[in-house]
Amino acid sequence: MGNGLVNTRDQQFVLFEQLGIEKLFTTDKFKDFSKDDVLMMHKEAEKMAVNVILPTYTEGDKEGCHLKDGKVSTPKIFKDAFQKFKEGGWMCPMESPDVGGQGIPIVVFTSYKELFAAANIAFLMYGGLTLGAAELIEKFGTEEQKNKYMYKMFAGEWCGTMCLTEPGAGTDVGSLKTAAKRLPDGTYSITGTKCFISAGDHDLAPNIIHPVLARIEGDPPGTAGISIFIVPKYKVNDDGSIGKLNDVHTGNVEHKMGLKGNATCTLNFGDEGKCVGELLGKEREGIKVMFQMMNAARLEVGMQGLGHASAAYEHAVQYAKERIQSTPVWEMKNPDAKSVSIIQHPDVRRDLMWMKSYVEGIRAMNYFAGYCMDMAKVAATKEEQEKWNGFVELLTPLCKAFSSDRGFDVCNKAIDVYGGYGYCQEYPVEQYLRDCKIASIYEGTNGIQSLDLVGRKLGQRKGANMMAMAGEIGQTVAKAKAIEDLKKYAGLLEDSSNALLELIMILAGAGKSGNFLVPILYASPFLDIFGDVLMGHFLLQAAVIAEEKLNAIYKEVGAENSKGKQRGLIRENAEVAFYAGKVASAKFFATEILPTIKGRCEAIKAGDKIALEVAEESFTI
Numbered sequence: 001m002g003n004g005l006v007n008t009r010d011q012q013f014v015l016f017e018q019l020g021i022e023k024l025f026t027t028d029k030f031k032d033f034s035k036d037d038v039l040m041m042h043k044e045a046e047k048m049a050v051n052v053i054l055p056t057y058t059e060g061d062k063e064g065c066h067l068k069d070g071k072v073s074t075p076k077i078f079k080d081a082f083q084k085f086k087e088g089g090w091m092c093p094m095e096s097p098d099v100g101g102q103g104i105p106i107v108v109f110t111s112y113k114e115l116f117a118a119a120n121i122a123f124l125m126y127g128g129l130t131l132g133a134a135e136l137i138e139k140f141g142t143e144e145q146k147n148k149y150m151y152k153m154f155a156g157e158w159c160g161t162m163c164l165t166e167p168g169a170g171t172d173v174g175s176l177k178t179a180a181k182r183l184p185d186g187t188y189s190i191t192g193t194k195c196f197i198s199a200g201d202h203d204l205a206p207n208i209i210h211p212v213l214a215r216i217e218g219d220p221p222g223t224a225g226i227s228i229f230i231v232p233k234y235k236v237n238d239d240g241s242i243g244k245l246n247d248v249h250t251g252n253v254e255h256k257m258g259l260k261g262n263a264t265c266t267l268n269f270g271d272e273g274k275c276v277g278e279l280l281g282k283e284r285e286g287i288k289v290m291f292q293m294m295n296a297a298r299l300e301v302g303m304q305g306l307g308h309a310s311a312a313y314e315h316a317v318q319y320a321k322e323r324i325q326s327t328p329v330w331e332m333k334n335p336d337a338k339s340v341s342i343i344q345h346p347d348v349r350r351d352l353m354w355m356k357s358y359v360e361g362i363r364a365m366n367y368f369a370g371y372c373m374d375m376a377k378v379a380a381t382k383e384e385q386e387k388w389n390g391f392v393e394l395l396t397p398l399c400k401a402f403s404s405d406r407g408f409d410v411c412n413k414a415i416d417v418y419g420g421y422g423y424c425q426e427y428p429v430e431q432y433l434r435d436c437k438i439a440s441i442y443e444g445t446n447g448i449q450s451l452d453l454v455g456r457k458l459g460q461r462k463g464a465n466m467m468a469m470a471g472e473i474g475q476t477v478a479k480a481k482a483i484e485d486l487k488k489y490a491g492l493l494e495d496s497s498n499a500l501l502e503l504i505m506i507l508a509g510a511g512k513s514g515n516f517l518v519p520i521l522y523a524s525p526f527l528d529i530f531g532d533v534l535m536g537h538f539l540l541q542a543a544v545i546a547e548e549k550l551n552a553i554y555k556e557v558g559a560e561n562s563k564g565k566q567r568g569l570i571r572e573n574a575e576v577a578f579y580a581g582k583v584a585s586a587k588f589f590a591t592e593i594l595p596t597i598k599g600r601c602e603a604i605k606a607g608d609k610i611a612l613e614v615a616e617e618s619f620t621i
């Protein structure tokens, strides 16, 4: 019986069998870790997710966050859970021990985070934003700033946020109005309003440290003139204790569709002219600095999509096994036929396979991104390091946008599996859908992610990152072709990968010849195509390994030539069932989704600009 949130067997498969993360433990940086350590911590992470975070899920949604007398309250149940989360050492386990972490590989933390995200994202974000803000100070702050803020943040004593958005400056951050004025002592007076700030104000920590984007008076318009400031909610005294309120006031807590346990706030800075900020990094380099946090946050959002999808899928499978409804289609002429569990109906089963294959593919993609970050850290040469960092660059918009969009689709299908009950609050899937939606919007909408992919990421390092990824896919195709049972599916991946590569060349050509509106117009469907090809790759890569394991088991028990014996083993032996399920995911995806790639590429290649050419007046009367 699983934990109802995440298939931990699949997590371990991706870590140890698919990615082979034990390679990391042979490097100097990670030499103190072993597979046993990772598994032991994994058990602890699972306990934290199931016993501490999960109980906050429904209650947090029902109670929500409230602003009263200028103070923001979070759901009561969050207080004790946050305390336990901190005490358990989950704030920053992949940070160096020098700052309070344990130095574990990012990919390992990624797998733990999936459990936490599946249990309650609204809760997890308080710690996640704090970690991101502390990392900014670690990288760009002075020693004084580190001593003043960073250590307390890594410990979870104080929390953090990221303050970019303003009512008139969402996607277009460069049009922000928040102003900074130099003060004689080298600090800055900050005035302005930020909106939609996640974990912007709350009662889980006595101080909140805001990294705030603002323009110093006289600096140029647009992103080039933006700087970033550390603005604490409460000023910090010389001895490190908390001083007076820093003229940061909460104007509102948004009433949202989901994620109700996370306080999304409007923050007013300097209404009384007394808000003081410290420059972080150099003047006019605010966007460069903030991009570190944004890139990390984009990967984090990908994990939200995965966490929700995983939990929704696990619930849907369980429900489909238990819910008895309708007689099976093959008994349609039998008046005495008994009703069966809905997992036996082909349409439900197909939906579940769709969900299973996307969950597993998205899991592998996000873990791979984490693994690449670790590999970049331990790379022996500059070329190696560039290769691994290149994968991270290329994958960031895909992890963010594809995981959140497909994650939402998985939640949507989970509701369908539940039928009418899925639409009601007695079951958790309606909350998964509500909570999940925001992931396609914040950290740069998915439309913006696709523009980043097409406009920047494909051509980075003169296309070397993309070619390296194509090389990975090629290796998977070659390995799968060598296995009789997978040959057909390898062909389907090869065809779709070739169609993608051809499309990329055409889009690049269009961009160079001045016809740049075509790649821009089709950026979103392009990202979906690319994501699907990657799913095909990761799933088939897994299937190759699973086939090898299955064949070894069949041989050991003398079942290699008997389909009947193999079917029996699948029912009796959980490991065999698991590996057979991995092969099925890859085959299902390859036959169900990959054949659509060519047609979708053709649609883009045609380059029609109907959506642009249609008159605005024609959209509606």
Ligand SMILES: Cc1cc2nc3c(=O)[nH]c(=O)nc-3n(C[C@H](O)[C@H](O)[C@H](O)COP(=O)(O)OP(=O)(O)OC[C@H]3O[C@@H](n4cnc5c(N)ncnc54)[C@H](O)[C@@H]3O)c2cc1C
Pocket: 161, 162, 163, 164, 165, 169, 170, 171, 172, 195, 196, 197, 198, 199, 256, 259, 264, 438, 441, 442, 443, 444, 445, 446, 447, 448
């Ligand atoms: C619950 C929640 C939490 C949030 N947390 C934070 C936070 O912690 N910190 C923070 O700073 N912000 C946060 N945000 C803000 C979020 O990042 C923005 O909502 C988002 O960036 C989009 O900005 P906008 O809402 O103003 O939409 P707009 O910028 O008005 O965009 C509306 C639509 O137009 C599209 N669009 C706009 N410009 C372009 C363009 N140039 N090309 C193509 N399409 C375009 C967008 O893709 C979108 O589809 C949060 C928002 C919510 C709802």
